[in-house]
Amino acid sequence: MSHVNATLTPRTRLRLARLIVEQGWTPAAAAKMFMVAAKTARKWAERYRAEGAAGMADRSSRPRRSPAKTLPGVVRRIVRLRWRQRLGPVQIAGRLGVAASTVHAVLVRCRINRLSRIDRVTGEPLRRYEHPHPGALLHVDVTKFGNIPDGGGHKFLSRQQSKTNSQATARRTGERGNKYRPRIGTAFVHTVIDDHSRLAYAEIHTDEKAATAIAVLQRAVAWFADHGITVERVLSDNGSCYRSYAWRDACTELGIIPKRTRPYRPQTNGKIERFHRTLADGWAYARFYEATDHRNAALPRWLQFYNHHRPHSSIGGQPPITRLTNVPGHHT
Template structure:
């Protein structure tokens, strides 16, 4: 389609061509009238002679051959990783060994370069927030709890379908004695997560509840784990869950020399980095493949965390894994 400021629309081209072909005008005279080059007038006249009025329509500028075009097999792999794992161009490029710019071009061409910008839980649109980042590792830790249903023996409904998944759930509930009021209940995995604001280095534990004592134990072990990596924790940011509002949580933070902070109520965007990590955790670990039981999924978490911290390119820190940012630890070069 002609752009808004085009000198010749399809209708004007037809008038130009008819003046030359039907009325015998010279190329130069007709071109002058329409304020275009004589070469342009000749082009449209020749198309009119060959194709008639149909030749006045716009044509694609796409080349007949594209030797450097991405191979169809690579395109399919890029699309598959995008849809199944919701990976970005940097992560897909790292897996396939192609430039991130090539991956982005493929995603744009396939019209899947932007994932839906809505909250998965509420369905509400997420407003764009100005990205902030604390100056060094340990300046702020984000903490939270995310939940995943336990997997019945033989696998769950996500991979086997609702009917078979419900059968496996019922059998597992009978084996474990967790049937309540006639409804099978195989329990929930509470994954306590901790992520460093500056480096995105992550720590996680699978627990059976989200009580204050459990959250405090996770924090203590996380602080020790970060200390082993040369990171001294200064502040911790949580939501307003009951475990984080307790006096025990505040006292534990004081004993560790950490300043506890909480987000404003109903403002999950404030703790957005760990909310986004939960999506990555779900896509990369919890729902990444078929698990035959909860224990199998639990056993895969340490391996995935190592991959996330040491090998997975992170788009918000320049396409590098989080561990590479620990070179900015205060006193590291002393």
């Protein structure tokens, strides 16, 4: 494609060449009319005689030979160091004895110049995916947060004060563990997120058994249906609750196809893993809670904010609800 300041576009070149070849204009006269050099006019006339109208198109300016081009073996070594050790251009250049600018150019050509595009575990380029419409795939998982003792925990208080609060809570509840240590317990947050819209649903429970996971899925499917979403598939990790026959049968009853990630490959379920990080930063550890009940009570309000108001970087800075076009009452 011609650049914005080009005097001759392919169409204008054709007009110039036809004046010379077909109408008998001299190259000098045609060049004067189009305000170009006579040499340029002759060039396009000769190309028109040889190739016709197709010869008026732009050609690549890439040289036939590139003696200074980085050798394939060096390129492979640069890519290997980037993938396996996630080194920057300066560090790679120091190891291989080449210029840092050369390393950067290779990384750009290979599209691995940003570490955010490389998998943290394998070092391979990330392969992102997104299903075409809401309900095509739900991600499900369970994340755990330690319960908060009466008076607050160690995230906002000193270790000593948190320990004192834990002991007071244990005396009230009678919950003790090994060696009579206070046992505060764990909150199991069952999360469900739509792959296309990132719309999220979550419930807090005291376990992650199959019966609990199934009940959460049933309520989540009904909740998504209220938002005009019909669920087709559900993706989970290989936790025991998701490998059970009860989970498979429940999905069949709901008309959903159950799918599981490859073992030791949580990146496949990366959307919900990233949601757990957002959940921790925005809700679980966002502020001081005096007790677990206070934190639990804040979850519905935070989910409302996440779904309806919080900008999501993966969907153009818009909240998840904006990706739904058929929510009842959304356009009234």
